[in-house]
Amino acid sequence: MSSQVQENLVSSNEKYASNFKHGDLPLPPAKKYLVVTCMDARIDPAAAFGISLGDAHVIRNMMFTQAGASASDALRSIIISQQLLGTNSVLLIKHTGCGMLTFENRDIYQVINRNLGQGATGELEAQSFDFQPFPDLEGAVREDVEFLRKSQLVAKGVEVSGWVYEVESGRVRKVI
């Protein structure tokens, strides 16, 4: 039995595929850029940031770089995007109203302990698992951009810029 969420995927996709005309796009992004933003449900990157199909890689994750995160999934994807698939510009876009602006590690651990029990919390503690909340939005954008600009895993010629998307207005503004 598939749930309502799965039924929606199947029926929406049938409509999409029945009218699909982009089956011959190549693997490397045509406009050679990469957008890094949040998984937040209120963001539609293609629509809000003007990304046409085939033009750009889009990485979406709750959080991104910060201290010690050089081995992160996001960085791994960025390396692949740039080194194997030729992108040379990164737009890093955080947003207002992000959960990570208000949560603290302590709060998150408490919720996990309550909902999933001591075993789950212990697994996270054993890994010193850091959810990387950030209280300062613009500051976090600058920090992540500096991290990428300084990393020797990002080639010198790659352009990295940082932005804030306002979920209240749909507007994007440049930070750095």
Added chain:
Amino acid sequence: MSSQVQENLVSSNEKYASNFKHGDLPLPPAKKYLVVTCMDARIDPAAAFGISLGDAHVIRNMMFTQAGASASDALRSIIISQQLLGTNSVLLIKHTGCGMLTFENRDIYQVINRNLGQGATGELEAQSFDFQPFPDLEGAVREDVEFLRKSQLVAKGVEVSGWVYEVESGRVRKVI
């Protein structure tokens, strides 16, 4: 001076924001689900998977779980999505034509060494950095779904399903 990519972001977003009517959506996803898919430029999750603004978290990354990846960014985002923001269904969607079907770690290291030099390669080697390529698409979908279903960091009631998106046809099909 902003590049063409940045100019496109600004001008496209101006149009989007001038007609924006969703400024009051709450933080938790209305339909309580989470889509995990790839950063590939040929995927538009909102359009292809029928996701309306505010309905679902969308995580996009080159790769996902697999051996030893329990501390991954993706899992971190999944925990936040489920424990703090109430999602209870995960659609995990990999796709045909993915770069990670053909690359091997060895190839990726060679390219990085050539483009970025020994310092960059050394930094990755010091971390035993694994790009997690996968030769078997359906197998990788099953593996990731099993990983999530077994993880004690995912609550028992959460529904996890696995899918393949065909970039050639725009069609999605269920694997598990």
